Amino acid sequence: MAAPSPSSVIPLIINGKEELTSSTFDVISPYTNQPCWSAASATPQDAISAVEAAEAAFPAWSQTKPAKRRDILLKAADILDRRLEKNAEFMRTEMGADVGASQYFVVPLAIRMLREVASRITSICGSVPIVEEEGQSAIVYKEPMGVILGIVPWNAPYVFGVRSAACALAAGNTTILKSSELTPCCYWALTRAFHDAGLPDGCLNLLSCRPQDAADVVNAMIEHPGVKKINFTGSTAVGRKVARACGQNLKPCLMELGGKNSAIVCADANIETAVKAVLAGAYLNSGQICMATDRILVHSSIAPVYVDALKKALQSMSDPSSAPPTLVNIASKQRVQRLIDEALAAGAHIINGSTVTNPVASDSGVRLAPVLLGGVKENMTVWQEEAFASLAACMVVESDEEAVRIANSSGYGLSAAVFTEDLRKGLAMAKKIQSGAVHINSMTIHDEPILPHGGVKNSGWGRFNASQGLEEFLVTKSVTWMD
16 A cells, blocks of 8 residues: 555545546645645545445345455454554644554554454344244344445544444445545545455445535435435534435434533542543543543532642643644634633633634644633533533532533533542442443543444434444344244
């Protein structure tokens, strides 16, 4: 696999063939704020061609023996493993991730997810219920759905690509990935791994396009009768548009949307554990993770000690000789700056970080040092809207009940954390928190192959990963007969 150069054009992949288009767009690296390469921009006709290729490939792939499908996916995982460093480099170039997030977190997690879903393929089976009528029998089949459209974001491309494409393929479906325009090379590298592993042509197709063309390209696929289900990972705002189009076309959809994730630090929390986990949850990958810790709720009895420990830990992490963490683009930095400015004007204060950040990228790229706010109120935008940056806010509460109430006041419900030395209390609080996941004494960022992943409320519905992830891409068929 040849690595792209600044003069390269990342192609589409339709029916197993790499295709260039008459229109391209630049991919800007946040490290330099300069183009790192360009990518082919799909048209609605390209999208329809991808659907038709997936439709044509479906009959043979759906009838491929589970063991053979398993072996292809396992081989793809081995290829990704061999190319791990290069694939992580693509991720760093396109979205500004550091080595820790790219090479030691996202890419290895994607490989583990792929091996896990491959191992589950041979366990897909139906059931034989006993029906009421004498002389009659029944069987319930689990069958693939057909062509699956996956719309995937930029911030953890290999993980999202595997979740979207591999789960569909494992269940016997064929699929199309519509990649983010910010990380097309990462999705190209992932798709190449599947094809190099022997995946038949048309089973996995890859599209990218200019942002202004995305709605037309996506709607052409949602409206196509060959597409049977859509899965979307991304912002709640865009998710609403996708869900609306799915509803108009009576297409089921799986939605993994944004989060406004709370970490509750109880009076009996272990301070050291809570500091480490909250900081990791807030600032890993520059906070550009849907499960990142946005809101820190601290019991008043330990608030002074805990907040001081947070501040000292953040200061010890700061290295004046190193550039601050990157954000994906200037627009993201400008949005975060507005959140900070509005909060400060409304009475919040800086616990850590600078009160002045240049919203324009410099020669060294788009960067923002970690910011922690205190004195925030429930009605502040920074407390209500997803930050998706190296920004978190702290609020002092008087009781665990108040903390749970405030955590649940968010319109989101993706992930949460509770820090307490009393497991019984932690489990009781976890039951009350409206969230797809709650982690006791660990950070809000937790995604692994054996755990179902998804949210409630404005964070979406449905689940990726584990057996629930496979079930999302299967249909149930009942068959009866007279003996």
